[in-house]
Amino acid sequence: MQFNSFSFIFVFLPVTLAGYLLLRKTRFANAFIFIASIFFYASSALWYLLPLFATALLDFIVGQYIADSKDDRFRSHMLWLSVVANLALLSVFKYTTWLTGDLSRGLAVYGIAFSPITLALPPAISFYTFQSMSYTIDIYRREFKPYRSVIDYLSFVSFFPHLVAGPIMRARDLLPQLARIRDLPSASKVSVALFMILFGLFQKTVLADNFGLIVESIQRLIPVNGLTPGLGLVFTYAFAFQIYCDFAAYTTIARGVARLFGVELIRNFLTPYFSSNPSEFWSRWHISLSSWLRDYLYIPLGGSRDGRLMTLRNLMITMLLGGLWHGAGVFFILWGLWHGLLLVLYRLLPIDSIVVRHLGRLGKLLSIVIFFHLTCIGWIFFRATPEQFMPIVRSIMELPGAVASIVIAYEPYLGWSLIIHPWTLVTILVGMVKGFVSANWTFSIYCWGLLLFALPLWITDYLGWRKQGEFPDLFEAMSWPVRTVAILVLLYGIIFFARREANEFIYFAF
């Protein structure tokens, strides 16, 4: 079931909420949430439940054994069982198709026929395996005591607001909230939660999906006529905004919905494109995954304890595996390596602080712009197929030439225009723009579209960034007339501009 569907918003959510409120003070409340979550998750395919239950029940049992045992060897064996089983399950579903596909192509070179194995990927498997693994690891580390109620545990793993695309919640953060009888959320919390849901729906249906339309349209041009100068850049920007709006929207809706049930989910995004360096970016982008990787991979690998070289190695390994977590394919690995490289280079040369020291606020702005573009390079790896990669890069490289050709064409008139009359200059500049638009029509159209949909994103993110939060956080501080306007703008934005073709959240595929 999708957050951006009528059946979720007008049936599932109200019914589940009503049921929860009725049962809130009884021991059936979590059982009810669990059943609702299962319905939410398996409404499109029942078999999705098999890997979910396999992971969850194994980790529940292993967690009990680890907690009850004083034998360190046994505890360690049980932990390995959990980690290996989870990663094996994840790998089978996630990488079999890719690896056997490559193997098949490789063997075909030698004349050996081998049919690749195609496995459907159950949604959310990357999220719940990581979440479930953190449960056993925390128990093993004695940082968390297991809960004896299997229903409480299952409702933690399957809690529907965050099940499909995160945030990846740790048991120690979410289980205690679910296991107790929670107070009714206050009126102000409910009001903010509703605004978060509305804003998330706007981000998804109006912004992310329309950026997606631009991305898909440009991708379709590649095999037909190739890309004209600059279209690759529009593609890159559009995808950067699409993936952010799409994923942030899911989290925002998830957090809003969870609040209605009296549960606080952690923040997963914090205006990441205002980051001025890679370290800051990863503390603002997919925060629950980056902190998971830090706590359960980077630090166990040694973190920054064993000298600079080992630190750099650990960073590269962590980011490489982070890339692989996102998807099966060489380009996902390259994306992870790219971010690993950025982190390593930043450790060696913290360029933004140097720029800020010399240029002040302008330096900060410059750092943000530069780092945004470095992030965008990573997104090309993330979205483009190997066949699309070079046409996109080529199109980006050709943009300066296209601009220069127009400037050169008008250059003889520019000097004279100043002598004749200043207005002549304006006319010539307008002519240059028209000339450019005429010569680069497709590029100009998509630029316009990009600007159109990016404007609300820039405004809302800038307002959030100024207050060290996200846009929905500002809702409480607004006066009620401003709130009313904000609600109406978002609502009518959705009514008029939401993309009508059904679009799943991108992170459902991870």
Place this chain on the structure above:
Amino acid sequence: MSSFISHFKAWVAAALIVVFAEGALYALYQPNPIDRTNFLQFAFSRAEPAQRLFTFHKIRSFEHANPTIVQSGDSSGFYGIDPRIVMTHLPSDVTYLNMSCCANLGFRGYYNILEFMAQRNPSLRYMVLYITTYTMPRPELWDADGANLWGPPGLEVFGKAIYTEFMGPWTILHLPSLGFRRQVTNFVYYLGPLVFNVGSQIKGVRRSVGEAADQDESDPPVDILRSATNSPEYSDFLRMYRKTRGWMPESDQRGGVYAVECDIAMPRFFDFKTMSYKTYLQEVLDGFADLASRYKATLVIAFQPVACFPGAKNAEARTIVEQFKRSHPDVEIPFPLIETWPADMFSVPAHVRHEYADRVGDRLGKAMAAIVARRGY
């Protein structure tokens, strides 16, 4: 309590404004309920698929046409059956409407159109399912929605959308303002006339509606001018449509059509109701028969003539149709599944050339006249 409500002051105010604004829009303009849907995309710089436009305008034009006979199905009937020709064979007070569009609707779409018309037109006595053997039932044309069958990328099966947007429970949420989506998106996406004018100067209106229907992969998906809906030919097209009661003369690029054996695949699925395997053809025929009996109408299943001929590759399909005919005496199947006509009468395998439309119309008209004479109306 009052402090509780004060936290929702903005929500209450917004709700009141929405109610007032929507009420005012409704009172002032009374937007057509068919316009107040999400059926058309009005997406940024992407042409509306011609198939969706055809379907939309047929529904909009003929929603309350009170026909006696309604035809639904793939493009063989859309281009093949001119209701004016069919009606020359029928009693003067029997009216025929061609609601066929294209295989992109899928059998679920043909079904939904018949049901939609039956719900709104108590005059309806006959439901004609007019199809060709080239687009026989298969999973993506019945169970699923969204499969890309052929043609331009992104043009998908959309039959379920007929139900969702025109008949489903969520239609109660179709606010009056939805009826102005085209104007609002024109204004915001293209700054009203500004970008249109610039665009027209630079590019001109590149495609007419007919060309839009035939756009292929080499046609870039940039359509800032919304050439289909904003072209001058568009209103001519709508006028013609209404005059012919839903028929369009075929305008295919001539390709080679060859007389070969008809190859009709019969995919199956496990039917939990009967605990046995069933073909999609059986399932679809049963479904349409149930639909007709629910609305006390007679189902007529008519197959378009084809250039291919009977043989082993289509024996199973023919057997299923014969079995269905025997087990459903209430359903009329006036033509054999495969009726072979000379290949040069076809523009593409599924379409009879427009110069032979009178022959296909006469063929169906005579059959319908016999059925109507036998069963009444």
